[in-house]
Amino acid sequence: MADDDDVRRPVPPAARRGPALLAPLSSALATALTSPRSPTSPAFWRSPLRGPWFTSLLGVVLLVGITVVSVTGLVSYAAYNPNLTPVNDQTPDKGLLGFYLFEWPTEPYWLYRLTQGVHVTLGLALIPVLLAKLWSVVPKLFALPPARSLGHALERISLLLLVGGVLFEFATGVLNVQLDYLFPGSFYPLHFYGAWVFLAGFVVHLALRAPMAFRVLRSGELRSRERELVSPDPRPSTLSRRGALGVVGAGSLLILVTSAGQSIGGSLRRTALLAPHGGREPQQGPGGNFQVNKTAASVGVGPDETGDTWRLTVDGPGGRVVLSRADLLGMPQHTSALPIACVEGWSTDDQHWTGVRLRDLAALVGYAHTPAPDVFVESIQRAGAFRAAGLTATQVRDERSLLALRVNGFDLTLDHGYPARVIVPAAPGVMNTKWVTRMRFEKL
Numbered sequence: 001m002a003d004d005d006d007v008r009r010p011v012p013p014a015a016r017r018g019p020a021l022l023a024p025l026s027s028a029l030a031t032a033l034t035s036p037r038s039p040t041s042p043a044f045w046r047s048p049l050r051g052p053w054f055t056s057l058l059g060v061v062l063l064v065g066i067t068v069v070s071v072t073g074l075v076s077y078a079a080y081n082p083n084l085t086p087v088n089d090q091t092p093d094k095g096l097l098g099f100y101l102f103e104w105p106t107e108p109y110w111l112y113r114l115t116q117g118v119h120v121t122l123g124l125a126l127i128p129v130l131l132a133k134l135w136s137v138v139p140k141l142f143a144l145p146p147a148r149s150l151g152h153a154l155e156r157i158s159l160l161l162l163v164g165g166v167l168f169e170f171a172t173g174v175l176n177v178q179l180d181y182l183f184p185g186s187f188y189p190l191h192f193y194g195a196w197v198f199l200a201g202f203v204v205h206l207a208l209r210a211p212m213a214f215r216v217l218r219s220g221e222l223r224s225r226e227r228e229l230v231s232p233d234p235r236p237s238t239l240s241r242r243g244a245l246g247v248v249g250a251g252s253l254l255i256l257v258t259s260a261g262q263s264i265g266g267s268l269r270r271t272a273l274l275a276p277h278g279g280r281e282p283q284q285g286p287g288g289n290f291q292v293n294k295t296a297a298s299v300g301v302g303p304d305e306t307g308d309t310w311r312l313t314v315d316g317p318g319g320r321v322v323l324s325r326a327d328l329l330g331m332p333q334h335t336s337a338l339p340i341a342c343v344e345g346w347s348t349d350d351q352h353w354t355g356v357r358l359r360d361l362a363a364l365v366g367y368a369h370t371p372a373p374d375v376f377v378e379s380i381q382r383a384g385a386f387r388a389a390g391l392t393a394t395q396v397r398d399e400r401s402l403l404a405l406r407v408n409g410f411d412l413t414l415d416h417g418y419p420a421r422v423i424v425p426a427a428p429g430v431m432n433t434k435w436v437t438r439m440r441f442e443k444l
């Protein structure tokens with residue numbers, strides 16, 4: 001291995017620069033901190049795998065991977081129509097952090113299925129790489145003195161944001177994906193603010209470290225400070241650095257193939273063993289054999305409110321219209337092939353939804369001759385996080401956006417939103433309100 005010459009240095013680096021800081025401390029404490037039994041001593045860390053090459057390679061993989069996860073994540077936030085405050089997003093003062101928000105398009109119709117599939121699947125697959133990277137630099141966490149200079153102190157503070165931020169984002173992301181909204185409602189602001197804390201640390205870290213990482217990978221050349229990751233007293237190696245990278249890569253690959261199927265769909269869906277909504281499609285009979293997010297029973301929606309007495313109330317500047325399901329079926333019916341793509345990363349293949357265009361409903365309440373505005377959609381559901389959602393005018397005006405009554409040629413099942421549910425192209429699943437009871441067309 002290229003570092004072999006370096007690792008036989010007799011004097012641990014901390015011992016060399018220790019006295020400046022340790023002088024005022026009692027000599028007993030000084031001895032304790034530099035003893036090889038203390039993690040503050042470089043000699044405590046004995047894995048022969050640690051070194052700048054190993055760390056740099058993992059770092060470059062994360063540079064590319066986390067950049068993609070971050071961009072798709074910020075885009076995912078924009079997809080929630082957060083500018084329709086406070087309907088969709090109660091995040092107070094997104095202010096400056098919302099600088100990049102844009103109106104989410106309805107084209108291509110699989111847009112959110114792609115961006116969120118990449119965000120979740122790649123995020124999960126990077127976990128082994130992230131853990132290996134953190135493991136590779138853990139001796140630095142304990143290194144003394146805590147700050148060698150002002151610059152070094154600032155770098156360590158940025159690492160706090162970076163490491164704290166990345167652990168927080170991965171933890172909240174995984175909990176949300178695996179446990180079905182552990183933080184109902186509050187997940188969005190937590191994950192969003194956490195992302196910006198992390199990104200601040202990420203940018204500083206890249207500015208300080210990326211040039212070195214690329215140099216180490218290109219030429220293997222090390223400057224003195226970069227040797228601090230190399231153990232001064234390594235144990236005999238049982239696994240080469242390449243072998244260790246292979247283990248990390250195999251872990252990532254395993255996560256990838258056991259989760260990607262939940263968003264790629266088709267016959268790959270059965271390989272999504274890791275995904276809670278992945279492999280098993282509910283078999284609800286005709287029209288209902290695709291993923292359900294929340295069942296009707298789980299949110300307290302029953303046959304009483306969804307039976308013959310159900311009515312849809314539509315409000316707009318032209319007045320109020322109240323419609324039964326038969327009235328809606330009497331209006332012009334249209335069919336759109338659209339998927340449901342959930343924030344959790346799973347998505348369905350295209351389903352064939354049939355119902356009334358949202359813009360035709362707007363026309364009933366004052367928008368027959370002027371273009372439709374935004375709409376506020378409310379569900380029968382009283383409990384849980386998703387009782388209402390705001391859609392933008394762009395979404396309302398798209399001819400594929402429906403208040404669906406049927407799917408794949410059959411009446412909606414109760415779990416998929418019977419008597420009527422919204423379906424909009426390219427939007428996150430949560431915009432597709434089920435068991436709709438009221439729609440208000442107005443500028444939100």
Ligand SMILES: Nc1nc2c(c(=O)[nH]1)N[C@H]1C(S)=C(S)[C@@H](COP(=O)(O)O)O[C@H]1N2
Nearest residue numbers: 291292293294342379386429430432433434
């Ligand atoms: N009323 C209501 N509508 C809802 C939800 C809900 O919990 N309640 N879940 C939303 C979410 S998060 C998704 S992903 C889709 C899932 O639709 P499906 O259960 O028909 O697959 O419905 C959306 N509409």
Ligand SMILES: [Mo]
Nearest residue numbers: 342343429430
């Ligand atoms: Mo969802």
